Amino acid sequence: GKGGEGEIGIAVKVPLVRMKIGEVGEATSVVVLPVCKAEEGVKGVEEAPGECKTEGEFGVVVAEKAWRRWVVFPGWDPVMGLGPGGVVVAFADARVLPWKVNRWYKEEAILVVADRSKKDVVVDDGFYLVSSKENGGDLKVERGSVLKKLGVKDGLGTVVLVVRPPREDTEEMEKTLS
Amino acid sequence: GKGGEGEIGIAVKVPLVRMKIGEVGEATSVVVLPVCKAEEGVKGVEEAPGECKTEGEFGVVVAEKAWRRWVVFPGWDPVMGLGPGGVVVAFADARVLPWKVNRWYKEEAILVVADRSKKDVVVDDGFYLVSSKENGGDLKVERGSVLKKLGVKDGLGTVVLVVRPPREDTEEMEKTLS
Numbered sequence: 001g002k003g004g005e006g007e008i009g010i011a012v013k014v015p016l017v018r019m020k021i022g023e024v025g026e027a028t029s030v031v032v033l034p035v036c037k038a039e040e041g042v043k044g045v046e047e048a049p050g051e052c053k054t055e056g057e058f059g060v061v062v063a064e065k066a067w068r069r070w071v072v073f074p075g076w077d078p079v080m081g082l083g084p085g086g087v088v089v090a091f092a093d094a095r096v097l098p099w100k101v102n103r104w105y106k107e108e109a110i111l112v113v114a115d116r117s118k119k120d121v122v123v124d125d126g127f128y129l130v131s132s133k134e135n136g137g138d139l140k141v142e143r144g145s146v147l148k149k150l151g152v153k154d155g156l157g158t159v160v161l162v163v164r165p166p167r168e169d170t171e172e173m174e175k176t177l178s
Numbered sequence: 179g180k181g182g183e184g185e186i187g188i189a190v191k192v193p194l195v196r197m198k199i200g201e202v203g204e205a206t207s208v209v210v211l212p213v214c215k216a217e218e219g220v221k222g223v224e225e226a227p228g229e230c231k232t233e234g235e236f237g238v239v240v241a242e243k244a245w246r247r248w249v250v251f252p253g254w255d256p257v258m259g260l261g262p263g264g265v266v267v268a269f270a271d272a273r274v275l276p277w278k279v280n281r282w283y284k285e286e287a288i289l290v291v292a293d294r295s296k297k298d299v300v301v302d303d304g305f306y307l308v309s310s311k312e313n314g315g316d317l318k319v320e321r322g323s324v325l326k327k328l329g330v331k332d333g334l335g336t337v338v339l340v341v342r343p344p345r346e347d348t349e350e351m352e353k354t355l356s
Contacts, residue, residue: 030250032210035238057343058249058289060213060268066244071236072208090238111236165235 031079032061033113035069035088038096038139042131044089045116045139045156051084071111078113078160085117085157089129089139096140097162098127108164112141114157121147121154128155209257210239211291213247213266216274216317220309222267223294223317223334229262249289256291256338263295263335267307267317274318275340276305286342290319292335299325299332306333 032052036044049063064084071088073079079086094110114129121128124145130152131137141159210230214222227241242262249266251257257264272288292307299306302323308330309315319337 030208032248032250055247056268056287058268058287058341061248061250063246063248066246068241068244069233070210070239070241070248072210072239072250090234090236109234109236111238163236 030059030075031073031082031086032070033073033079033082033086033088034063034067035071035090035111037069038089038091041137041139042156045087045114045129048087050116052086073113073163076161082113082115082160083117085115086113087116087157088113091139094162094164096138098141098143098146110165111163112159113161113163114159116157118158119154119156121152123158124148127159129157129159130155208237208253209251209260209264210248211251211257211260211264211266212241212245213249213268213289215247216267216269219315219317220334223265223292223307226265228294230264251291251341254339260291260293260338261295263293264291265294265335266291269317272340272342274316276319276321276324288343289341290337291339291341292337294335296336297332297334299330301336302326305337307335307337308333 034048034052036048049065049067051064053062054060055062089112091110091112093106094108095106096112097110112129121144124143126144127141128144128147130140130142130147132140132142139156141162142155147155212226212230214226227243227245229242231240232238233240267290269288269290271284272286273284274290275288290307299322302321304322305319306322306325308318308320308325310318310320317334319340320333325333
């Protein structure tokens with residue numbers, strides 16, 4: 001380089017790469033979803049952008065409205081199948097879940113992925129994102145059967161996935177709750 | 179499920195997965211950057227959010243301001259090293275580049291990744307994102323040496339990477355231009 005001495009004078013090479021098929025940026029392999037924090041409550045869930053289209057060959061995500069907080073997921077079936085109703089709620093721990101079988105629930109943050117296009121409480125065995133009246137509107141996850149008994153007809157959305165954070169051990173990688 | 183007959187009555191199982199180390203969502207392996215379209219010109223480049231922090235174990239991206247258009251890149255060195263100045267400009271074809279050696283330049287869309295924190299034209303062999311006065315402010319990429327000859331002291335940012343779209347063939351996967 002002829003830019004002079006020192007750090008600023010170091011010759012710069014601009015790398016040109018070709019994105020690989022199946023690599024992260026490809027539209028079919030990852031899903032980008034808007035995130036709201038549990039503390040933002042019903043307002044956060046309802047205000048998060050709906051439709052997020054994918055544009056062009058690079059899989060650029062174009063949301064129907066501007067938003068600050070996003071997460072990138074691998075192309076897991078439940079999130080790939082989400083339409084414009086997809087939203088992610090970040091909880092500090094898993095005590096908001098209606099099942100409590102292991103001690104990790106108090107120790108790990110979780111992300112709850114919900115479909116806002118399916119608000120009606122119709123499935124007994126389904127799980128719904130709701131705001132709990134007894135806790136000043138705090139968000140939680142509840143079973144359809146429980147909501148029906150309480151006479152609750154609709155929630156904020158149907159839960160399609162719960163995500164735990166990455167860990168070194170590879171056991172219990174995937175688990176289906178019912 | 180006890181939800182009745184038909185599609186709506188099908189029992190729903192909520193999958194619970196653990197994100198793998200090194201998988202897409204992990205903060206260290208992907209980079210999410212704000213995108214503006216070349217047609218948006220200088221305004222788009224300047225208005226795109228600056229700092230995009232990564233929050234918590236899931237690598238949730240939190241931008242300093244809301245934005246509609248985003249892209250997800252694998253953890254390529256040049257983009258991993260970007261600070262708050264990182265921005266991506268989407269061009270319909272590669273004719274905006276100052277080198278024209280192959281015919282693909284007219285046929286393929288490109289993404290230009292620039293660092294807005296390095297606006298000063300200091301490196302002869304460097305490439306800079308600039309708005310071209312002769313074309314009504316249209317964005318293009320120019321060599322430092324050329325800009326210096328023209329007396330241009332600063333651009334919109336230093337180009338750190340040019341990305342071509344995915345293709346089936348794996349040749350020319352990576353190339354460094356100087």
